Amino acid sequence: MNIVKSVKIEVILESIQVERFIEMLEEAGAHGYTLFGNISGKGQNGMLDHNCRAKIFANSYLFTICSEEVAQNILPQIALFLEDCSGSCFTSEVNHLKL
């Protein structure tokens, strides 16, 4: 069993921005991610619900696990990305069980 200390980066952002966000993430060094599309919630921009054909009001949740070094590279770019569109980013230290 190999447990590695890693950084978990979680992002909630507008679904229409996901494609470009993933492009940015991969260019910044993330090797993979998990995406939950069409989620609902309420934040600074009011209620966002996925139950609207206009994809513009749907949010997505995405997380990636990476090394501290890669996280240092990714986070400034996420900050830049989220400057323009609504979204939130959280980071935490996690134990990653590598199989």
Added chain:
Amino acid sequence: MNFLFDMSMVTGNILSPPVLFFFLGLISVALKSDLEIPQPLPKLFSLYLLMDIGLHGGHELYHSGFSWELVTVLGACFLMASIIPIYSFFILRSRFGSADAAAIAATFGSISAVTFITGISFLEIQEVPYKGYMVAGMALMESPAIIIGVLLYNIYGKKEQKSKKKTNWGHILRDAFFNGSIMLLVGALLIGILSGDKGWHDFQPFDSIFKGMLCFYLLDNGIVAARRLKALRGNLGFLLSFSILMPLFNAALGIGIAYLIGLSKGNALLFCLLTASASYIAVPAAMRLAIPKSNPAFTVPVALGIVFPFNVIVGIPLYYYLIQQIL
């Protein structure tokens, strides 16, 4: 000229099942009912409607061929889609920043396919003929407004915000010309032309459920419109006035152009609806991507919550009445 407004046309429109289902959607939200059409079914309904009218238009083009009349209609559609966002933008800038003004202006420059389809349903009830090639005009009108909106923001908005970020025109052009609605509409139009009578005949069972699908779609539209309208608090007075006066003005321009280029009454109504409607799916999304500072809480509620019901309930019979008087 008969200036007496034919109320039976209005009641006939309001009492048609698609419009009544739209009301049902509105009422269900007001009564806090849990009525809901599960996603992604409404998306399927919209794809079906676009496919059906695309194929129908293509089939008509297969018979009529390309004519000078078609070129004139396409030119008029392109002209209106290009100028509406410009004057809308300058009116909206009196109240909003350039980002929101450009995004709302672009939604008015573009079109609502479902308003167009409801217009077709109205013409069929009134037994007024129209040409399927108007669908080509609709496809053409969706994109220019996005380009004009972004250009207006680049000229006026970037100065306001002193932004040095470069516009990614590749993404914008892709969103403007290859978004899902346009791909399906233009694709179905071409398939309708290529497959001819045989293709259209095979498609008939699918076409026969058109009204039912439109009812489902408008029911969902009513639910979404009622929910989204709440977001306009604070700007409701201005946006309500703008969203009613602008379609009326655009429709008047549309009728004038239809008169000048000699459109038939049915085609004139459809052209008029293209000029008077506002996009609530493709354009708000494209503008949000192109101008992230624009607030989608304005574009969608305005287009779906005000312009769409106004056109469907009041606009269609009113525009047709004026067309009957003038053409």
